Each structure stands twice: as structure tokens, then as C-alpha cells.
Amino acid sequence: MNETLQEKLRDQVRAANLAFYDAHERGSLPLMQRIWEHSARVVCVHPGWPILRGWSAVEDSWRRILGGPGRAQFILTNEEISVSDDMAWVTVDENLMTVQGALAVAATNVFAHTPDGWRLVIHHGSPMFPNGRSPAADQH
């Protein structure tokens, strides 16, 4: 892949990733629906949640989250993007300001390059423990 194409793809993936957080901040299910691939293979792990698989279960979780009263503001830091031929992933720290206080989440977002553009196929968010490691970190 030449550098110009690589840079173009990275810009597309960066925009798709920002659109995900924008949809979240706006509490917009229609925007969130546009970002995801609507397929059986999609996976979503909200921080602390069990694994959700398939668009139906994932969409339902967003319907409930975005339909709820809470609104989050995401300050994204430490972003990095990797692009292969038809897959890309973004890792980023989600620094959240919520009514309950500050929270930092480590997020992995995997996008597939489809005829309709980059679509989210995996979102995995996990709370970062304040001291940087979990009680069981040495076992894992």
C-alpha cells in the first residue's frame, strides 16, 4: 500500500471513529446505527458488561444506553490507528465526564472496509483502574 493511500484510509478510519463518539455524545441511535456493520459477526463489550454479539443485541444495548437519561462527554486521548487492506483498528483512551464523576476507559474499535465505507465490527471498552492495574493483573 503506498503512503498516500495509507494516509487516506487512516483519515477515513479516524473520521469513522470520531463519528462513533459523536453519535454517543449526541445520544443519537440513528447516527449509531450508521456506524456499525449490521451483521451477526459484530461484537460489543461495554465497560464491565458481558460480551454482546450480533447486530440485534448490540443495537438493543445502544437503544437502551442512548435512550437513558445519562449523557457522557468524551475527551479522547492517546489515539492510534492501524490500517490493513480491509480491516483497521483504533485504540484510544476515553476520558469520560459523567454525573458520577471522571472515568477512564481503554477502548479498542475495529472497523471493516465495506462497499459502504468503514463499519464498526468490534467495540471493546474496559475501565482503567486508577492505579493502572487490576487486583488480578498478575494473574492475567
Added chain:
Amino acid sequence: MNETLQEKLRDQVRAANLAFYDAHERGSLPLMQRIWEHSARVVCVHPGWPILRGWSAVEDSWRRILGGPGRAQFILTNEEISVSDDMAWVTVDENLMTVQGALAVAATNVFAHTPDGWRLVIHHGSPMFPNGRSPAADQH
């Protein structure tokens, strides 16, 4: 992709995923080294940890974890595998028995199909909260 090939690839990915947990249970850094792609694009998020990127940082974390006194036993449940042309992902619940007690981790493992076989490029593990959701779940 025909069904026979699809099934063959799924078996390969399943074996690669089990080899990851086997290396972990054995506390073997050489086995763990064989499972990962040694590249800048690899990502590892241990439960509660910040994002680690690039093989050097990821390898170093495994050297410290596997070199430590703790040993975990993984009871894997709820496994599911998705295979595309040259990428695959496994999601699985890691049920851990540690000296500190039981712990359930939701894991996403993404593998790339390389000339040397399937290599791990993303491991993201996150603790599942006992009640199935984090305090900030409604904000995320």
C-alpha cells in the same frame, strides 16, 4: 468462502486461541512469543490496564506477568469465532481461578492470517462486574 474452507479456518483459529491460554497457564514466554505477531500494530489490554501497543511493550508485559509467582487457571466459556478472509476474532469468557478468588473476564482476541499461520494482533480483556454492568454503564 466455501463451508469446508470456512470450517478449516475456524478450527485453525480455535487452536490458535487455545494455544494462547495454554501458554498463559503454563507460564511460558516462548509459547506466548509464538502466538503473537511481532509487529508495531499489535495491541494488548490486560484487565484494568492501560493500552499497550507494539510487540516490544506487549512482550515486556507478558515477561513480567508470566515471570511472576501467580498462576491462573482459565475455564473458557461462551466462545464464538468469526473468520473473514485474512482476519478472525474470538470472543470468550475467561473464568479465572486465582489465589485471590474467582474472576470473570470478557476477552476479544483478533488474529491475522499470516504466511506463518494465525497470529494474535489484539488481545483485550475486561473484568465483568458481578452485577453485569459497571457503575457508569448507563453513560457508556
